[in-house]
Amino acid sequence: xxxxxxxxxxxxxxxxxxxxxxxxxxxxxxxxxxxxxxxxxxxxxxxxxxxxxxxxxxxxxxxxxxxxxxxxxxxxxxxxxxxxxxxxxxxxxxxxxxxxxxxxxxxxxxxxxxxxxxxxxxxxxxxxxxxxxxxxxxxxxxxxxxxxxxxxxxxxxxxxxxxxxxxxxxxxxxxxxxxxxxxxxxxxxxxxxxxxxxxxxxxxxxxxxxxxxxxxxxxxxxxxxxxxxxxxxxxxxxxxxxxxxxxxxxxxxxxxxxxxxxxxxxxxxxxxxxxxxxxxxxxxxxxxxxxxxxxxxxxxxxxxxxxxxxxxxxxxxxx
Numbered sequence: 001x002x003x004x005x006x007x008x009x010x011x012x013x014x015x016x017x018x019x020x021x022x023x024x025x026x027x028x029x030x031x032x033x034x035x036x037x038x039x040x041x042x043x044x045x046x047x048x049x050x051x052x053x054x055x056x057x058x059x060x061x062x063x064x065x066x067x068x069x070x071x072x073x074x075x076x077x078x079x080x081x082x083x084x085x086x087x088x089x090x091x092x093x094x095x096x097x098x099x100x101x102x103x104x105x106x107x108x109x110x111x112x113x114x115x116x117x118x119x120x121x122x123x124x125x126x127x128x129x130x131x132x133x134x135x136x137x138x139x140x141x142x143x144x145x146x147x148x149x150x151x152x153x154x155x156x157x158x159x160x161x162x163x164x165x166x167x168x169x170x171x172x173x174x175x176x177x178x179x180x181x182x183x184x185x186x187x188x189x190x191x192x193x194x195x196x197x198x199x200x201x202x203x204x205x206x207x208x209x210x211x212x213x214x215x216x217x218x219x220x221x222x223x224x225x226x227x228x229x230x231x232x233x234x235x236x237x238x239x240x241x242x243x244x245x246x247x248x249x250x251x252x253x254x255x256x257x258x259x260x261x262x263x264x265x266x267x268x269x270x271x272x273x274x275x276x277x278x279x280x281x282x283x284x285x286x287x288x289x290x291x292x293x294x295x296x297x298x299x300x301x302x303x304x305x306x307x308x309x310x311x312x313x314x315x316x317x318x319x
Contacts, residue, residue, distance in 0.1 A: 003264075003290040006299040007252055010213070010262045014084075014142075021080040022142075024117060025070035027063060028089035029103050034124060036090075040163040046226040047160060047188075047219055049272060063106040067113070084142055085110075086117040093120040097128045104132070108141065115142025117184070122147050122169040125176070134179040144213060145176050146262075148186040152202040156191050161226075166205070173209050184213030184262050189247050190239040191219055192230070196247045203251050207259075214259060216251065217266025218244045220279040228274055238276040241288065249292040253303035261300070264289055 004012045014022040034040040067085065074080045085107035093100065107113055116136060125145065137143040147169060151157055154165040169185075176183050185206050189199050206214070218239055221231045230236045239247075248264055255261070265285040273280055293299060 001290070001294065003286055003293075006290060006293045007261050007264065008257055008259065008300050010260050013260050018082060018114070020082060021078055022082045022084060022114060023074050023078060023080040024084045024086040025067050025074070025113075026086045026088045027066050027107065029063065029087055029092060031087075031090040031092050031094055033091045034094060034121070035161070035163040040123070043161065043226070045160050045162055046192075046230070047222070049222045049225050063103060064110070067107065067110055071112070082112050082114050083110075084115050084117050084144075085113050086119070088119050091120050091124050092118050093126075093129045094124045097126075097132055100129060101132055104136070108136065115144075117142075117144040117146055119146040119148065119186075121164060122149060122172040123164040125172045127175065130175055130179050130181065134181055137181060143181060144184050144262075145181050146184045146186060146213075146215070147172055149202075149206065150186060150188045151191055151194065151198065152205040153194070153198060156194055156198070159192055170209060173211070177210060182212040183210075184215060184260075185211050186215045186217075187251075188217060188219050189244060189251075192227075192236055196243075196250065199247050199251060200254065203254055207254075207256065212260060213262050214255065215263040215266075216248060216261075217263065218276070218279060218285075220266070220268050220276065221274040222268050222272045223274060224272075231275060240276070241278045241285065245285070245288045245292050248289050249296065249298070250303075252289070252293065252300050253296075253298055255300050256304060257301040259300075 003009065011021070033044060036042065036044045067083070071083060074083070087104070104116055107116065116133070118133065125147075133143050133145060149166075149169045150160070150162065152166050157165055173183055187199070187202060187206070221228050221236070221238060227236060231238070252261070252264070265282060266279070267282045268279055270280050278285065
């Protein structure tokens with residue numbers, strides 16, 4: 001069986017709804033972050049070197065050119081002919097709404113772009129931006145608001161210098177729900193001071209509020225970050241692969257079947273990745289998650305089914 005036989009993945013969800021492959025094309029539109037420019041803080045999150053999250057982070061912010069480059073790669077690899085413009089690098093709602101409309105409009109002007117996925121922070125989604133995104137959705141566009149929460153624990157968010165708490169996330173989700181916008185929440189497993197229990201509790205709090213999509217990845221240590229200094233001094237221990245896989249499988253089992261998993265791991269390029277080394281091997285991690293679910297004879301939502309018996313698994317993480 002494939003992972004998509006056990007997990008409600010974005011790729012399969014789009015294939016079912018559009019009748020063909022639809023892929024995301026990552027865009028760096030030249031945004032910054034309030035946790036870097038001084039309005040909320042300086043230096044950003046302790047783990048953040050944005051190159052590790054965005055393959056286009058070194059490109060000039062020319063929307064059409066970035067889409068063309070990504071389109072060419074995916075066309076050769078998968079044959080995809082329809083795409084979602086993924087505004088990924090940094091905080092992609094952190095600007096005047098007129099400029100946002102121009103940038104989003106440049107992407108939507110491409111005839112093979114069916115919609116937008118906009119990555120941002122929970123404290124950077126004012127009503128005017130949500131109204132703009134809701135307008136695209138009303139036109140029949142695919143629209144996802146991707147909120148970087150990472151953890152539902154305020155002490156953890158303060159520890160990694162996130163610059164916001166769970167209250168801002170709650171407010172952003174409720175405002176999006178009022179407009180019928182789909183929310184995809186980003187979560188990180190293995191944050192300093194957290195265990196598998198924290199990951200379970202974070203998921204529970206996110207699901208209680210309501211969410212249409214989820215993204216998960218392990219915390220990895222990359223160059224030029226405060227986390228890298230903490231790791232070198234022995235102040236942070238990254239997760240082992242088997243720890244991450246067990247926790248990821250736990251979270252999948254606890255997720256209602258209708259929620260779409262956009263991602264179950266994250267990678268960093270070898271030139272900036274310090275630890276753990278397995279974070280450079282995307283498919284090895286995904287295959288391991290599928291194998292763990294198979295070992296448990298389990299799938300998404302299984303732990304929510306009355307009478308379901310889990311076949312064991314680890315549930316630990318930490319530093």
